[in-house]
Amino acid sequence: MAIKNYINIIAGLVKSTNRKKEMVNAVFEFEFNNQVIEFDISDKDLMINATEMGKIFGKSPFEFLQLSQTKAFIAELKSMEMPYTEAEAERGVGKSSAELEERIFVNKINGADQGLWMCEILALKFAGWLNPKFEVWVYSTIREFLPNLRDNNEAYKQIVKLEDQLDKLVKRLQGNADFQIYMQLQEKLKKLPYRIKRNNQATLKQYRQLKAI
Incomplete structure (x- = not known):
């Protein structure tokens, strides 16, 4: 990811907080081989645009979803606590299979963020299926950049609320x-x-160290 692109992310964070009158920007763009991939941190679970991921390698995420091992993997995800919110757990409220599936992957056909979106765990598995180098890049992006961006987003939400x-x-x-x-x-x-x-300072330092490797 180019330094210019990262600076644009930080600038977008600052610009996005026109406090009460604007929605907090929670979709961020990162580049792999000059191709944009969107990461959505608006909810508790990170979602990644799998359509954009597959496009880089000329493959469709729907092809990946049809694999028997992928179906088995999704079935395991559905059985985990991950798709439940804390409030739902406290009330003992369950989710239908379709509702759980939407927490794992969802196909958006309207609006600005169109495409098939996958949760972090499934997106990493999809990335590994696409390309080993790309899998490492997705993992590194999540590990190096998303924690601070997510914390910033939560801080902006608190600013609006306060x-x-x-x-x-x-x-x-x-x-x-x-x-x-x-x-x-x-x-x-x-x-x-x-x-x-x-x-922001810590993330920029991490980025410069990553580029220096």
């Missing part, structure tokens, strides 16, 4: 006891940009 709480609180403030709550929220809000800056 500022929304502050806006509501300001409307009620008339110099009463709510003022202390307001000050506490402001203090939390001040700390988040420093956390984002630290993650």
